[in-house]
Amino acid sequence: MFIGREKELESLQTIYEKDGFGMTVIYGRRRVGKSFLISEFIKGKKAIFYTATKVGAERNLELFSKQVFDVLDPAYSNATFPNIESVLDIITSKASSKEEKLILVIDELPYWAEKDDALLSVLQKYIDTQWLDKNLMLILCGSALSFMEKKVLSEKSPIFGRRDSQLKLDAFNYKDSALFVPNYSPEDKAICYGVTGGVAKYLALFDSSKSLDENIIKLFFNTDGYLFDETKNLLTQEFSDVTLVNNIIEQVASGETALNIIAAKVKEKDSTVLYSLEKLIDVGLVEKKKCITEEKNKKKTQYVLKDHMFKFWYQFIPKAISVIEMGQGQVYYEKVVKSGLHSFMGSVFEDMCRYYTLEHGILGEFGSFITEVGTWWGVEQMIDANGERFQQSADIDVVGISTIDKTAILGECKFKNEKIDKEILDTLIRRSKLISGSYNVTTLILFSLSGFTDWVKNTDMFNVKLITVEDLYK
Structure with missing residues (x-):
């Protein structure tokens, strides 16, 4: 179809x-x-x-x-x-x-x-x-x-x-991906998007009459599953030195984002790793991510996996290969993978929320004409219980900006079985001040899988929007 x-x-x-x-x-x-x-x-x-x-x-x-x-x-x-x-x-x-x-x-x-x-x-x-x-x-x-x-x-x-x-042609966005599994719950639609990366071929392999778990087990955790060997097949088609590229992807998938650290981990020169990273960018597997308010700052550059399916595969399959080859992939999925799906979905959910923010922000629904969306990271100054100052790393999941009127909307995303509470909102309010010098922050958005506590729902802050996973699919 x-x-x-x-x-x-x-x-x-x-x-x-x-x-x-x-x-x-x-x-x-x-x-x-x-x-x-x-x-x-x-x-x-x-x-x-x-x-x-x-x-x-x-x-x-x-x-x-x-x-x-x-x-x-x-x-x-x-x-x-x-x-x-x-x-x-x-x-x-x-x-x-x-x-x-x-x-x-x-x-x-x-x-x-x-x-x-x-x-x-x-x-x-x-x-x-x-x-x-x-x-x-x-x-x-x-x-x-x-x-x-x-x-x-x-x-x-x-x-x-x-x-x-x-x-x-890019991979399908999360909303179009959901058309392949129309009977799934919003949570399962999101996870289906996450493990397939919105790639048409992989989405077409999902049998919407079967559960999310059954499809993932069949495709990834069986030796005859189409996606069990897919990463190797794709890399073999695109690269002559598959071993090096595989090692680089492993590092990126594990959270290493800096060129020099990746090179040190794979024991290769920076120039050699950079060449492979650029080829990975060319074939759509990796992206060079920049802090949205400091795009000219070369120090604020991260290499991350663009392909969510690759991220899922590298997070779960390598450690499970022996078990899968023994025919026990289903057991491994149920005991190890299923409980880790929400953690895996963290970055995927952030991408979904950025897409939602841009889609609706272009229409001016948040009070600004949003023209770009991305992420922000840096450091923030804190004071401990003894009054001592210290620095800690900080990031903002969703930053939508208007280059026309210099306004911004900021968002925090949580794909967890926990409701978003006052602490998360307070953190977003505090971090909004880190970019308020460049942009006038007009709206704060909390995106949640499991909803919000009564305190958050009853907040009288006019510029706070609460968005659920269900809302993303409306």
Whole structure:
């Protein structure tokens, strides 16, 4: 069943319906549903859909030629051609009809273009000299984010300026992810989002007729579960030195966020680790996080796992592999993992709350026109019981700012089986003063899984908003 991506389908349909040639570029990390989106779009349409593989330029040409003729003229599907121009000439002749537009899709473009330097230039030549007046739509798609951005979309690309649009597909947000498990409680929907990271392929594996626990056990805690080996499979596809990358991810997943500390832990040079971290950022697994009010401060930079599924996997699976291989993964899940889910969900819930804050803040629902959302961290000055001053680290989970009127809204998030009490609100009020010099703090928001104590609910502070997990899904 196809879920979500209505805007993307609408964008593709707009290009399809325009007169003459149209082109779009689709890119995004693996498993987010790029190919599934294209397959849904081309239903009922005349389309050549070729997926390139890591087999070299000549073999890709052979396979591409076969796919072209399977659609246009099956009698010649086994014919061979000396170059791609010979095949594109045939596509050009078939696209001259005004009755039905022909769609040409080249999926996983980097696999082919990396081994054939001329491919993009050849496509550029045909776009400029042959296709502009043809009833043809070209879709170029790829998972290698760095290649797609630098070689296909950048000004240095041969096909720069030829596209009508580009679509960067990200993982589903928490609300769209919930559409895959409509019968789950808000808490279970949130955890489902957390363990899948909103990645379409993983969400599609969830059987909504089964419980959250049953699905997690089946997918992660069985040797034949799709997600049991998924991290290794993805890293093997993207990296030559999987051992080093795996070690780096382990450190990031365990909470190490500084380059020099990560490098020391894996016993490699900073430059070597930085190269791998940048590649991990390119493929959408890691992000470089900055303090929202001090984005130019290089000292306030953290490397964190962007992919929640990877975080879940590295937190729970490595220690359980022997048990899972003995067929006792369910026992391990019930005794170890289930009680740790709320702790794991802490950072996931914060991401959900930031999304909610930006979504509603853009509409001005909190009294400010919020244009950015992120986190803040630093230190705060404290006084102990003896009147002695000391410093302690401090962070604010949700910081939404308006760059227009210099206002801010701040939030604290708790995904626990405890109600938020006065102490949490007092801490947020105290820490709000740490950024009030740069922004006028207009609203404080408490986000909670388990609700709020009577003291918090009865507070008469006009600028405090109380949001539950249920509210996030309304």
